[in-house]
Amino acid sequence: MPFPATRMRRLRRSAPLRGLVRETRLAAGDLILPLFVTHGSDRRELVAAMPGVARLSIEHAVEEAVAAAELGIPAVMLFGIPADKDAEGSGAWDDEGVVQLTTRAIKERMPELLVIPDLCLCEYTSHGHCGILRSDGGAVDNDATLPLLARTAVSQARAGADVIAPSDMMDGRVGAIRAALDEEGFADVPILAYSAKFASAFYGPFREAADSTPASGDRRGYQMDPANGDEALREVLLDVEEGADLVMVKPALPYLDVIRRVKEATRMPVVAYNVSGEYAMVKAAAAAGALDERGTVLEVLTSIRRAGADAVITYHAKDAARWLSEME
Ligand code: PBG
Numbered sequence: 272m273p274f275p276a277t278r279m280r281r282l283r284r285s286a287p288l289r290g291l292v293r294e295t296r297l298a299a300g301d302l303i304l305p306l307f308v309t310h311g312s313d314r315r316e317l318v319a320a321m322p323g324v325a326r327l328s329i330e331h332a333v334e335e336a337v338a339a340a341e342l343g344i345p346a347v348m349l350f351g352i353p354a355d356k357d358a359e360g361s362g363a364w365d366d367e368g369v370v371q372l373t374t375r376a377i378k379e380r381m382p383e384l385l386v387i388p389d390l391c392l393c394e395y396t397s398h399g400h401c402g403i404l405r406s407d408g409g410a411v412d413n414d415a416t417l418p419l420l421a422r423t424a425v426s427q428a429r430a431g432a433d434v435i436a437p438s439d440m441m442d443g444r445v446g447a448i449r450a451a452l453d454e455e456g457f458a459d460v461p462i463l464a465y466s467a468k469f470a471s472a473f474y475g476p477f478r479e480a481a482d483s484t485p486a487s488g489d490r491r492g493y494q495m496d497p498a499n500g501d502e503a504l505r506e507v508l509l510d511v512e513e514g515a516d517l518v519m520v521k522p523a524l525p526y527l528d529v530i531r532r533v534k535e536a537t538r539m540p541v542v543a544y545n546v547s548g549e550y551a552m553v554k555a556a557a558a559a560g561a562l563d564e565r566g567t568v569l570e571v572l573t574s575i576r577r578a579g580a581d582a583v584i585t586y587h588a589k590d591a592a593r594w595l596s597e598m599e
Pocket residue numbers: 389391393401438439473474475476477478490545546547548
């Protein structure tokens with residue numbers, strides 16, 4: 272035998288050896304927990320397709336945020352479900368809106384916990400689209416939506432938001448939001464742009480949770496075609512040029528290649544959103560006894576980090592943080 276047989280298994284023989292050569296680490300500090308906050312008080316409405324997730328009124332959302340922080344999770348993301356909706360989505364920039372009130376309440380209770388309100392109009396518009404509609408009833412009016420998004424960003428910053436996260440996919444919104452924040456004295460508030468956001472079937476459970484299903488049509492006129500990777504890079508580069516401080520790829524698991532390409536092309540902080548449908552699949556399979564939940568979740572989150580994501584937004588955040596602390 273001219274060469275000794277290659278023995279890849281030598282470094283797999285024990286937990287300490289595997290730990291020594293492990294390339295990717297997953298920690299509670301990498302996770303962001305999304306919360307659905309609803310108007311009213313003492314409400315906790317379960318979301319059928321997402322076991323373990325509920326729409327919470329403000330005081331319960333604060334409790335949940337505190338529980339996350341105690342597990343070492345550094346950030347929560349907030350989605351608001353307002354009492355009233357209108358054609359413009361004016362609830363989004365209401366200084367007393369549900370997201371603004373929750374942001375203030377969490378920052379008061381836990382100043383160290385990062386609060387990242389999602390910035391979009393779809394939860395606030397009566398038609399459920401992410402921007403206002405053209406007066407001819409046609410498509411979303413991109414340019415007329417920009418000032419409304421900017422106004423919402425300023426209202427969220429005023430409430431104490433640590434990061435502004437636009438998820439609407441209008442062209443030019445990062446620049447418009449950056450300019451408005453700078454003008455209003457919030458030059459230090461960073462923007463996490465949902466840059467490569469695909470028109471995905473995996474958002475189904477979220478739309479039930481956030482009550483944001485479009486009344487007619489779909490979002491393919493502004494969200495990306497799942498078939499396009501090069502275009503995702505162009506989207507990301509535009510957002511970086513307009514002033515994005517962090518960029519996002521969403522969903523995560525079906526787009527690991529995009530996460531990797533975005534990281535390599537930009538070297539920006541990359542956040543991946545492990546979305547509602549990804550969560551629902553794992554929960555359903557685990558409930559059916561087909562998958563081990565803990566092993567599956569930790570493998571999924573590690574894979575998203577390995578692909579190049581610095582942080583992961585996930586509904587599994589609290590469970591994952593608990594499991595990770597048990598493994599220490
Ligand atoms: C709103 C928004 C959506 C999600 C996050 N922000 C839904 C959508 O675009 O239809 C999806 C998140 C998830 O599925 O977990 N624009």
